[in-house]
Amino acid sequence: MVTRGYRAFQAVNAAVLTVVVVVTLFPFVNILARSFSGEREIRSGQVSLIPRGFTAETYRHVMSDSMFWTNYRNTVVYTVVATLISIVLTTCYAYVLSKRRLKGRGVLVGIAIFTMFFNGGLIPNYVLVSSLGLRNTLWAIVLPNAISVFNLLVMKAFFESLPVELEEAAAVDGASQYGTLWRIVLPLSKAILATMLLFYAVSFWNSWFAGFLYMDRQELFPVTVYLRNLIAGATAGVDQTAASDSALQIAASIQAVTIVLTMLPILLVYPFIQRYFVSGVMLGAVKG
């Protein structure tokens, strides 16, 4: 039987969660509304949740800029390649570290953790990447960030939680070390793999600094750099001598449009791996 107290709890719960949902969704809807609104309405602050002075002109404007699409394609390529490489490297490292019988395991863990607290710094990194000849290549974005230590530790904890007996059984059946990883461990690890996929994909999709720093040509920038430049241009005030009228006019909605366009793909990925995502993080977290 449902008690009154429980019903009250449910009501409060629903109310609180609704507020949370509204607070979370409001900026998205607002951005969406702005992206379809006229400049005048945006400037005078009339737009909140519904587009005013409906126009798709700014979408047309952004989408007609070929550089936007070039940069967009770069982001997709960088994200896919970087995520795949990261997943492979992180899995290999984490699996090795999860084996307690490994000699020097402490040192290997220590090396990884050391980089969480200390790093060479901006300029040494830049010099390193430059002298390796990685500038203006995909590898400048992929390699320096290939293994995230946080993700590594989460994954290591997950592998440690798998029963040792499974692998022993595989060994008895004649599976090699790699065979065990490939046939037994990984199929059991879909949850953590999906989680890592999401973590890495989102972080590479959102990152702009590596692209900004190591790429010297516009056609190599990720779209985040393009977006950032647009937003800065719209908010930093207009260059005294060099204001162009069109920039003044659509500055307001161009931000919203670009945000919507870049947010959309990664937003669409979420629902498909969300169920893995939740269980994956939990699984890793139980055994620290």
Next chain:
Amino acid sequence: MVQLSRRQLLAAAGAATVASLAGCDSGDGADSADVNDKKAGSMDGFKVGDQFKATEPLKFSIMMLSNQNYPFKPDWPMLTELTKRTNVSFEPTAVPGSDYNQKVSVVVSAGNAPQIIPKTYHPAEEAFIAGGAILPVSDYVHLMPHFTEKVQRWNLQGNLAAISQQDGKYYLLPGLHEAVWQDYSLGMRTDILEKHGLAVPATWDDLTTTLRGLRKAYPDRYPFSDRWSTQKPGPGANNLLGLLAASYGTYAGWTYQTAYWDGGAGKFVLSGAMEQYKQVVQYLQILVSEKLMDPESFTQTDDAARQKFASGKSFVLSVNAQTVVNEARLDIAKVPGAKVAKIPLPTGPMGATLSGEARLENGIMLGKKALESKNFVAMLQFIDWLWYSDAGLMFSKWGIEGETYTGSLDDGSFKLNPQIKWAGLNPSAPKNLQVDYGYFNGVFAYGGSTKILNSQFSDEEKAFQAEMNKRTTREVGPPHPFSPEEREQAGLWEAAIADHVNQSTLAFILGKRPLSEWDAYVAELKAKGGDKYIDLANKAYDRFKEKK
């Protein structure tokens, strides 16, 4: 998104300094650098009025700021034409304008800088001097006839001295303005003034009278509600304070600096403790206490100030050439009969003069790699032509005569091609001078003669400028270049002093602290290192004077 903090950047620059000091070869040797073996491609006897053309095709690496409103395109007609005229092409590093300084900082500190690094605002170049990453350009300006001629003719030696370092050299080739360009002033509702028979104020005291008149006619509102208060540092209403300070002979608001050159006494004094500073504060305190000025002027956002002006709740606010047209005038478009104009800058005790400090623009640093090139002299000649000759400036600003524009500036027949739009000109034209052609690009086109500057103004702005140009330009004070160790100590004092000056300025103006406590305030400033700072500055100045 990742954002580097200032501290991280400083640490990075510091690390680079240490690194390059460690590998430093002794002595700077660059003093009387021998450039005889670096003349490949240069012109013999290059002089003022000559068109630079390299004797062989040359390629220079350049840091290229990509402006968000007209993103850099390697195939701009401007660059093609430039190569045709000068035989020089660029090897550009394209950097988004949003984070240009950050990339410059990393790349230069890492020793990877391109040869030409434009768009540097003094004193940003100082961070790179100790590491030896950039060249002391003053050692080489004798190879740049247009630059030296303009400095002479426009009497800019004092301005250049002001950006010089302790060694007497400067490390930045700044853009040069013939005259002070006074862009900022007050915007006033001229229709309201007319309606109540009030005159456009010529002096700051007149302004008080006018505001009193407005208050009398509209007792329920503050006639003056100002903007530009949100940007730190500064006590708020930073443009207004800057304008007032210039008229009274001190520094405040946007123009605030710790030390002011007292020409009469021949030494530096603490600007926040000056009698003139007190007068500025007192002036505003009266405006606020008589309810002529909105006390929120010092704290509100620009949008709030604009809205008050737009809805007729206020009649005066700060403007510049852009905002008076694009913001103030648009904002009041709905009010029938409303008119706004940028009034000639009111004068104060300094009379009809303008501070001469704003005559240098952002400029060019030369990476140390530039000197290693055998084309170094040709590069200097190229920079000299493009950034400092009248022909070069005209080209980078308006393009090709007969193609992007017709006529000439000399007889006033100049006209932009009607098929090309720029800012407010030819709004319905199919092509854009900046986006499609690459002219009027902030990387190349700035500074120059008043005539060239005027070519970009509307008639209204030209009239304002004509009025401003009647005023005489004051001499700039001498520099007091600190040594690196002194600069570090001075920086600490500066921050503490500026904090206290800003806070107290606001408290005095808003009446939260009575002006009778002024002497106590001055004593507090001294306690915060004010005296020591001024001693240091005067010593540095004496040292500079002796060296000269």
